[in-house]
């Protein structure tokens with residue numbers, strides 16, 4: 563029988579706690595006096611006050627061991643978007659999230675905080691100051707996004723005040739910061755291969771990039787404000803730096819900060835998108851024979867060439883969210899954290 567109510571509210575589990583966001587979240591939770599269980603397919607580090615449970619979140623029995631005595635669960639595990647593996651996304655993000663919800667019920671967990679994504683409403687066309695009531699993308703831009711939509715719906719629909727199980731979804735966008743395995747490493751790899759010479763479109767499109775510590779702050783605020791009588795129950799919240807920036811200015815600042823040239827020449831958006839689509843289709847057809855990983859995927863081109871920034875008004879109103887680290891400072895800290903990616907290093 564689940565024992566709700568007698569557990570410490572500062573005992574939590576972070577599923578995906580070995581990952582980029584997960585580890586920053588774990589570190590902050592420990593600083594705030596939480597006892598943390600990490601559940602992940604890999605153990606990436608050790609930290610006093612943190613117990614590691616290695617396992618796959620699709621394995622309910624393994625999860626149950628990590629959720630024992632836990633009152634709050636943060637679920638921030640996902641296969642990397644770049645894997646582009648439909649079956650894997652379906653298994654982990656959809657079936658696995660069902661298993662997480664079931665295990666939370668069995669273990670008597672009181673709160674589940676999901677890391678969703680602002681991309682659940684993005685279809686490859688402009689979004690300006692988008693609010694959470696925008697409809698989910700009818701034509702999601704890739705398999706990753708398709709399964710993030712289903713995942714978010716599953717978690718929000720599971721919210722039940724009657725059962726004493728409360729859920730909320732955090733939708734960050736373009737997370738960056740120290741130890742990020744995606745944005746900066748992919749950008750620098752592309753530059754090193756001489757492919758960062760072009761700006762896709764006219765370069766004026768505004769986008770949200772969110773410093774990892776601000777994303778962590780949003781998650782902890784959500785967990786601490788999520789109560790049966792709070793407006794957070796079963797809701798989604800955008801968490802960004804609240805400072806939309808030109809996509810190409812942001813990329814240029816990172817590139818120049820690490821000693822690389824910023825892109826200068828312009829290419830028409832529709833041309834690059836068309837080529838990316840063609841390459842993606844070719845890669846799909848050839849997959850049984852050879853695995854090709856194009857750098858400029860349709861998803862990346864759409865992200866690089868359209869406006870997509872989101873309003874955080876709901877998070878400000880319901881949980882008092884304000885970004886802790888402004889964009890300028892966040893870029894400086896990020897650039898300093900990658901000495902090994904500097905030009906010539």
Ligand SMILES: NC(=O)C1=CN([C@@H]2O[C@H](COP(=O)(O)OP(=O)(O)OC[C@H]3O[C@@H](n4cnc5c(N)ncnc54)[C@H](O)[C@@H]3O)[C@@H](O)[C@H]2O)C=CC1
Pocket residue numbers: 577578579580581582583584601602603604617618619620637638639640641642654658677678679680710733734735736737738743744
């Ligand atoms: N990085 C970004 O820009 C954004 C990320 N997100 C979401 O934030 C969350 C965290 O992303 P990142 O930290 O960037 O990714 P990450 O790849 O660094 O971390 C994900 C973690 O999940 C773990 N994991 C994957 N499959 C698992 C499984 N079957 N069982 C247990 N653990 C598993 C991985 O081992 C990894 O440690 C994800 O849910 C992602 O969808 C949302 C918006 C933007």
Ligand SMILES: CC(C)CCC[C@@H](C)[C@H]1CC[C@H]2C3=C(CC[C@]12C)[C@@]1(C)CCC(=O)C[C@@H]1CC3
Pocket residue numbers: 643678679680681735736737744745748749752857858862863865866
């Ligand atoms: C090759 C260049 C045109 C772009 C290099 C940078 C990109 C790798 C990143 C720019 C925007 C990022 C982003 C994500 C991953 C990394 C970028 C494409 C996400 C897809 C990660 C997962 C999400 O939920 C949404 C993110 C949107 C922004």
